[in-house]
Amino acid sequence: MAGIPYTEALSRYQIAAPRPLRDSSLAVADLLEQFHPDYLKNSTVELKVGANKGDRCHRDLARILQSDSRIDDLALAGVEVLETDVLVIGGGGAGCTAAITAAEQGVEVMLATKLKLGDSNTVMAEGGIQASIEPSDTPQMHYDDTLRAGHHLSDKALVELLAMSGPEVVRWLIQQGMQFEVNKYGDLLTRKPGGASAPRVVYYRDYTGLEMMRVLRESVRNCKVVVREFSPVVDLLSDESGHCAGAVLSNLSMDAYTVVRARQVILASGGIGRLHLNQFPTSNHFGATGDGLVLAYRLGAKLRDLDSFQYHPTGMAYPCHMMGSLITEGVRSAGVQILNALGERFVEELNPRDHVAAAIIRECAEGRGVLTEKGVGVWLDTPTLERQQPGIFERRFPKLVQRGKQGSVDPRQIPMLIYPTLHYQNGGVVIDVNGQSTVPGLYCVGEVSGGIHGRNRLMGNALLELVVFGRRAALHAAANLRRSGYHRVSLEHLSNMRRELMRLGEDMTYKGPQLFPDYANFDNDPDYRDLNYRIILGELGARIRKLVST
Amino acid sequence: MVKKMVSAKINGHAVTAPDSMNIIQAYWHAGFPRISGVGCLEGVCGSCRVMVRRVDSGKVTAELACQTMIEEGMQVQFLSFQTPKQHTYRLADFKNSWDVQSQFFDIFPEVSHCRHCGGCDVVCPKDIDVENGVGLAAMGRFREAGELFVECVMCNLCKSGCPEQIAPNQVGLFARRVTAYFHIRPSNLINRLEAIRRGEFRITR
Ligand SMILES: Cc1cc2nc3c(=O)[nH]c(=O)nc-3n(C[C@H](O)[C@H](O)[C@H](O)COP(=O)(O)OP(=O)(O)OC[C@H]3O[C@@H](n4cnc5c(N)ncnc54)[C@H](O)[C@@H]3O)c2cc1C
Ligand code: SF4
Numbered sequence: 148m149a150g151i152p153y154t155e156a157l158s159r160y161q162i163a164a165p166r167p168l169r170d171s172s173l174a175v176a177d178l179l180e181q182f183h184p185d186y187l188k189n190s191t192v193e194l195k196v197g198a199n200k201g202d203r204c205h206r207d208l209a210r211i212l213q214s215d216s217r218i219d220d221l222a223l224a225g226v227e228v229l230e231t232d233v234l235v236i237g238g239g240g241a242g243c244t245a246a247i248t249a250a251e252q253g254v255e256v257m258l259a260t261k262l263k264l265g266d267s268n269t270v271m272a273e274g275g276i277q278a279s280i281e282p283s284d285t286p287q288m289h290y291d292d293t294l295r296a297g298h299h300l301s302d303k304a305l306v307e308l309l310a311m312s313g314p315e316v317v318r319w320l321i322q323q324g325m326q327f328e329v330n331k332y333g334d335l336l337t338r339k340p341g342g343a344s345a346p347r348v349v350y351y352r353d354y355t356g357l358e359m360m361r362v363l364r365e366s367v368r369n370c371k372v373v374v375r376e377f378s379p380v381v382d383l384l385s386d387e388s389g390h391c392a393g394a395v396l397s398n399l400s401m402d403a404y405t406v407v408r409a410r411q412v413i414l415a416s417g418g419i420g421r422l423h424l425n426q427f428p429t430s431n432h433f434g435a436t437g438d439g440l441v442l443a444y445r446l447g448a449k450l451r452d453l454d455s456f457q458y459h460p461t462g463m464a465y466p467c468h469m470m471g472s473l474i475t476e477g478v479r480s481a482g483v484q485i486l487n488a489l490g491e492r493f494v495e496e497l498n499p500r501d502h503v504a505a506a507i508i509r510e511c512a513e514g515r516g517v518l519t520e521k522g523v524g525v526w527l528d529t530p531t532l533e534r535q536q537p538g539i540f541e542r543r544f545p546k547l548v549q550r551g552k553q554g555s556v557d558p559r560q561i562p563m564l565i566y567p568t569l570h571y572q573n574g575g576v577v578i579d580v581n582g583q584s585t586v587p588g589l590y591c592v593g594e595v596s597g598g599i600h601g602r603n604r605l606m607g608n609a610l611l612e613l614v615v616f617g618r619r620a621a622l623h624a625a626a627n628l629r630r631s632g633y634h635r636v637s638l639e640h641l642s643n644m645r646r647e648l649m650r651l652g653e654d655m656t657y658k659g660p661q662l663f664p665d666y667a668n669f670d671n672d673p674d675y676r677d678l679n680y681r682i683i684l685g686e687l688g689a690r691i692r693k694l695v696s697t
Numbered sequence: 698m699v700k701k702m703v704s705a706k707i708n709g710h711a712v713t714a715p716d717s718m719n720i721i722q723a724y725w726h727a728g729f730p731r732i733s734g735v736g737c738l739e740g741v742c743g744s745c746r747v748m749v750r751r752v753d754s755g756k757v758t759a760e761l762a763c764q765t766m767i768e769e770g771m772q773v774q775f776l777s778f779q780t781p782k783q784h785t786y787r788l789a790d791f792k793n794s795w796d797v798q799s800q801f802f803d804i805f806p807e808v809s810h811c812r813h814c815g816g817c818d819v820v821c822p823k824d825i826d827v828e829n830g831v832g833l834a835a836m837g838r839f840r841e842a843g844e845l846f847v848e849c850v851m852c853n854l855c856k857s858g859c860p861e862q863i864a865p866n867q868v869g870l871f872a873r874r875v876t877a878y879f880h881i882r883p884s885n886l887i888n889r890l891e892a893i894r895r896g897e898f899r900i901t902r
């Protein structure tokens with residue numbers, strides 16, 4: 148790829164006042180079509196089985212949707228069987244919100260998650276959460292902005308609820324004990340997300356997700372929710388009428404399964420970044436491998452927008468070991484400029500994400516990018532921002548300053564090199580206003596669901612969505628527990644899909660859901676020592692104290 | 698930008714990797730599986746706790762593996778443990794903010810036994826002023842105490858390091874939560890909630 152090498156480009160770079168915008172010479176639609184990764188040739192295929200048969204789907208996602216299960220009925224003979232009213236799958240923001248809300252209704256709740264409770268995309272969120280609370284803003288504007296950013300493909304009923312519920316969600320979070328930034332009179336501070344018509348994002352430093360997750364996790368631990376950590380779900384269970392009737396949990400050494408029979412199941416397993424679609428780096432947490440889509444699809448749930456993903460414009464491109472890490476959109480909201488290797492401004496920074504990402508990819512593809520040993524990128528002109536608003540990084544973006552130290556790039560002195568990073572799954576499981584999928588007994592909330600963001604999401608709408616629909620699903624599920632008790636559960640639905648795949652001569656060697664990215668080497672791990680020989684806490688404390696004292 | 702290869706020991710395994718990698722990346726690079734002590738890979742989920750001994754100083758420190766670059770001669774041990782049992786309390790049970798201080802000691806009685814030994818400060822990978830935070834909370838200065846725990850990732854290392862079994866991180870989180878619960882009352886939010894309740898905002902599709 149052509150471009151200017153890092154050191155040379157850096158020596159050319161200068162702090163400067165606002166720069167003029169170069170004319171784009173390409174209409175937005177053409178820019179997206181030519182440069183956005185969703186439109187890459189051969190990146191999508193047609194699904195051959197299931198509720199979305201015939202629909203376009205990203206190649207790598209199709210592979211896991213049409214994969215063979217990791218288990219069969221035999222694997223379940225004689226295993227531990229547990230029962231609960233509501234089973235929540237996933238310990239991120241959506242799962243915790245649903246678990247807390249269901250438990251408040253007095254029903255039995257179990258929450259199973261892949262790794263530690265709170266290890267999720269939620270804890271990593273930086274920018275904030277949308278709620279129309281400023282006098283210059285209205286829920287209608289929030290609604291309109293969301294639809295426009297999503298290219299008018301969103302489900303309008305869902306977006307209406309989203310926009311109307313924003314203020315109530317912020318109130319609920321404060322009542323859970325979450326802090327937000329306020330001014331000296333105690334009013335919430337807001338900032339303007341890319342693609343919005345008014346300031347609308349409330350936040351806590353650049354640690355909004357950390358603050359939110361800390362509080363929700365503590366809330367879960369403080370209500371009567373049974374929590375199973377390190378228990379990835381490998382398949383859902385169905386009953387004779389095709390209802391979702393529970394799930395199969397595994398342990399990390401894949402040698403012991405647990406069947407959980409549940410009257411209602413709420414799936415909140417998050418996104419897909421760690422599938423590294425189109426070989427992009429990602430901002431997502433380690434367990435974001437799209438498992439929920441696979442689980443729901445096998446049970447017959449309808450999905451949507453399987454060829455639409457969000458590539459966040461400001462992923463780190465240098466230093467290389469931090470490739471893909473997110474730089475919050477808050478920095479763009481604060482007025483930072485984006486420059487190519489020649490020092491030119493080429494895109495309106497606060498345009499919607501897909502537009503800015505495509506513009507960056509274009510600069511790099513056309514030889515105006517900065518080359519590193521592993522890739523390419525453009526400048527995020529942070530030193531100029533610091534010059535214009537002294538102290539802003541220390542005050543508002545401590546996490547970024549911290550991260551800069553770790554990579555020996557102080558954003559106040561040296562511009563950060565950025566390139567789009569795989570960030571969010573725009574589509575997902577089709578849901579109604581109560582978070583119900585097309586399969587009875589199965590609710591889907593948070594990033595795993597689809598329909599709210601159309602083909603592009605606005606900053607701050609994901610955190611909002613997960614509380615709005617996490618709560619609605621839990622209330623609806625708790626109020627509509629099936630009376631007849633637990634049903635005969637089975638993996639019948641898997642056999643049907645398996646038969647169909649064999650008939651089509653599909654390759655059945657690949658087992659899903661993926662659970663962890665390939666480079667973690669999970670399936671080759673014969674015994675998982677740490678959890679098998681779990682160090683008991685007391686002993687650990689003693690060891691730490693001994694080491695500290697020496 | 699020249700890569701240097703370094704050799705280190707992780708969980709007893711000899712590992713060679715470029716020095717531009719963090720501990721988790723280096724372990725993967727050398728072909729070892731690693732799942733349980735991994736999470737966000739950005740230093741906010743608190744899963745990848747490790748103990749690290751460096752050759753030059755010989756000092757042992759507790760750190761987050763995803764935030765620590767691999768170095769020549771480094772010895773690393775992952776600390777995977779289940780989340781310890783913790784105190785439970787419900788904010789909704791606090792009827793009156795005047796009573797929070799007395800209830801605090803009902804919930805966290807061991808806080809009054811703090812030895813000011815600084816064990817928690819030493820192990821905290823986020824360099825939080827933990828001991829001071831516990832002290833401030835004990836004096837009922839919850840807002841101030843909570844401010845110290847802004848960057849706490851709830852890794853529980855401070856708890857495992859405390860000889861009195863105090864959970865300083867939970868104390869810090871308690872301090873933060875009561876501050877929000879009782880003192881954040883933004884008028885812009887409340888005005889909007891009222892207006893919505895009165896039906897002043899409708900959405901036309
Ligand atoms: C770096 C970053 C910054 C972001 N910033 C913002 C922002 O500022 N504002 C905003 O609105 N949004 C932001 N987002 C998006 C937002 O954080 C997420 O979309 C949202 O938090 C998703 O919540 P969730 O609960 O649906 O999924 P997650 O929070 O990802 O939780 C999913 C949970 O399910 C578990 N799980 C997965 N598979 C299984 C399985 N098979 N069995 C059991 N458990 C499973 C996972 O381990 C995890 O605990 C950001 C995302 C990232 C990655
Ligand atoms: S205060 Fe405790 S839990 Fe929080 S980061 Fe420090 S050691 Fe970890």
Ligand code: SF4
Pocket residue numbers: 810811812813814815816817818827828831858859860861862863865
């Ligand atoms: S380790 Fe425990 S006893 Fe020592 S200072 Fe910290 S909280 Fe107090």
